[in-house]
Amino acid sequence: MQTEKFVYFDNINTTFPDPRVVRKIDEVLNFRLGNPSAHIHSAGIAAGKVVDEAREKVAAYIGAAPETLIFTSGATEANNLAITGFLKANPEFGFVCSNIEHFSVLNQIRSLRNSVKTSILDVDSYGLVEPDSLEKVLKNNRSIVSLSLANPEIGTMQDIEKISEICSRNGSILHSDATAAAGLIEIDVNKMGIDLLTLSGHNIYGPAGVGALYVNKKIRLASIFEGGNQESGIRPGTENVPGIAGMGEACEALKGDMKSHEKRLRDLGNDLWKSLQESVRFVNFTGHPEKRLPGHVSFWVEHIEGESLLLLLSMNGVMASSGSACSSNLKAKDEDELMASHVLAAVGVPSDICSGSITLSAGRYNTEEDFNYVKSVLPGLVEKLLTMSPSYDDYMKNKETTDG
Numbered sequence: 001m002q003t004e005k006f007v008y009f010d011n012i013n014t015t016f017p018d019p020r021v022v023r024k025i026d027e028v029l030n031f032r033l034g035n036p037s038a039h040i041h042s043a044g045i046a047a048g049k050v051v052d053e054a055r056e057k058v059a060a061y062i063g064a065a066p067e068t069l070i071f072t073s074g075a076t077e078a079n080n081l082a083i084t085g086f087l088k089a090n091p092e093f094g095f096v097c098s099n100i101e102h103f104s105v106l107n108q109i110r111s112l113r114n115s116v117k118t119s120i121l122d123v124d125s126y127g128l129v130e131p132d133s134l135e136k137v138l139k140n141n142r143s144i145v146s147l148s149l150a151n152p153e154i155g156t157m158q159d160i161e162k163i164s165e166i167c168s169r170n171g172s173i174l175h176s177d178a179t180a181a182a183g184l185i186e187i188d189v190n191k192m193g194i195d196l197l198t199l200s201g202h203n204i205y206g207p208a209g210v211g212a213l214y215v216n217k218k219i220r221l222a223s224i225f226e227g228g229n230q231e232s233g234i235r236p237g238t239e240n241v242p243g244i245a246g247m248g249e250a251c252e253a254l255k256g257d258m259k260s261h262e263k264r265l266r267d268l269g270n271d272l273w274k275s276l277q278e279s280v281r282f283v284n285f286t287g288h289p290e291k292r293l294p295g296h297v298s299f300w301v302e303h304i305e306g307e308s309l310l311l312l313l314s315m316n317g318v319m320a321s322s323g324s325a326c327s328s329n330l331k332a333k334d335e336d337e338l339m340a341s342h343v344l345a346a347v348g349v350p351s352d353i354c355s356g357s358i359t360l361s362a363g364r365y366n367t368e369e370d371f372n373y374v375k376s377v378l379p380g381l382v383e384k385l386l387t388m389s390p391s392y393d394d395y396m397k398n399k400e401t402t403d404g
């Protein structure tokens with residue numbers, strides 16, 4: 001049963017490029033640009049100008065100065081540069097992150113734990129880091145603290161300003177992976193008190209294969225690569241000029257109507273949450289009900305498998321995700337990673353009754369009609385799966401016995 005319907009609710013994993021981005025990349029690819037390092041001729045100078053302009057636009061989105069930005073191949077590389085690069089230059093610091101971080105942050109613990117003091121903070125049942133536990137870890141242990149602005153799987157947004165205040169009070173440095181939050185909310189690194197910030201092009205209606213790391217001027221960072229002098233020698237290698245230009249244009253396109261998109265998506269997301277709460281039996285929402293990404297609704301349903309619901313949604317034209325796409329494709333390095341999502345485990349979702357969660361993540365191209373469509377089809381799909389569920393069957397038999 002295939003449908004022509006195309007309702008995309010997987011913006012957390014990738015977004016479709018803004019038409020202005022597509023035009024910009026096309027223009028850049030068609031212009032005869034040289035290597036930005038070839039300062040000696042006009043084609044190289046023109047390429048350097050494209051990169052400089054993009055740097056200004058990306059910096060403007062996060063309220064930073066252009067020279068504080070390093071272009072990377074994406075968020076994974078930016079996260080590695082931020083943490084391992086910082087610790088290479090500042091070996092006296094420790095490393096603290098939460099247990100719901102993306103694996104590009106969390107897995108750095110493995111390679112760093114023999115050389116620096118590392119701590120993994122537990123989050124509460126909403127996915128929030130408890131300020132007191134952070135304070136306790138940082139006392140007598142100056143660290144780089146890496147906490148994402150928002151979690152892609154459960155949508156929870158950390159109270160980043162409070163976290164930043166604790167970090168600076170304890171002489172520590174704050175890195176925040178803003179991959180999931182960028183493009184959905186306004187970001188100001190100075191107001192938020194963030195020292196290092198990760199961005200990914202394809203999550204902000206730009207291209208994949210490009211990202212950026214903001215590095216506050218007071219931070220000393222060492223490269224983790226050997227190579228040339230590009231990006232101040234921190235990220236050597238010839239720049240991805242079309243990708244960088246596309247990312248710049250994506251940031252430029254975000255300008256102006258950020259607040260109105262945020263409000264529209266927040267209202268539509270809240271409304272979808274309420275509707276599913278009333279219409280879907282056995283539903284359990286994940287993440288914080290208010291401190292969450294706009295247009296993000298995540299949940300699991302007792303007695304049914306998340307993957308089955310995802311498949312039925314897809315057959316009905318709705319594209320969503322289960323856990324994070326990165327972890328579902330993960331080449332597990334140990335047995336823990338073969339289990340259900342580390343994020344669901346961290347927020348205490350019981351693995352014996354939860355067989356996978358669903359994340360519906362909207363973006364600026366989603367219409368009210370998209371939300372209404374999900375509201376109309378989802379309850380019926382859940383009911384269909386319940387009729388096929390042995391666990392639901394057992395539950396009903398038990399209920400009949402106990403109800404007499």
Ligand code: PMP
Nearest residue numbers: 074075076102152177179180200
């Ligand atoms: N951080 C977070 C929070 C992510 O969700 C992802 C995956 N989209 C990444 C980092 C890695 O991003 P990229 O694929 O751009 O390297």
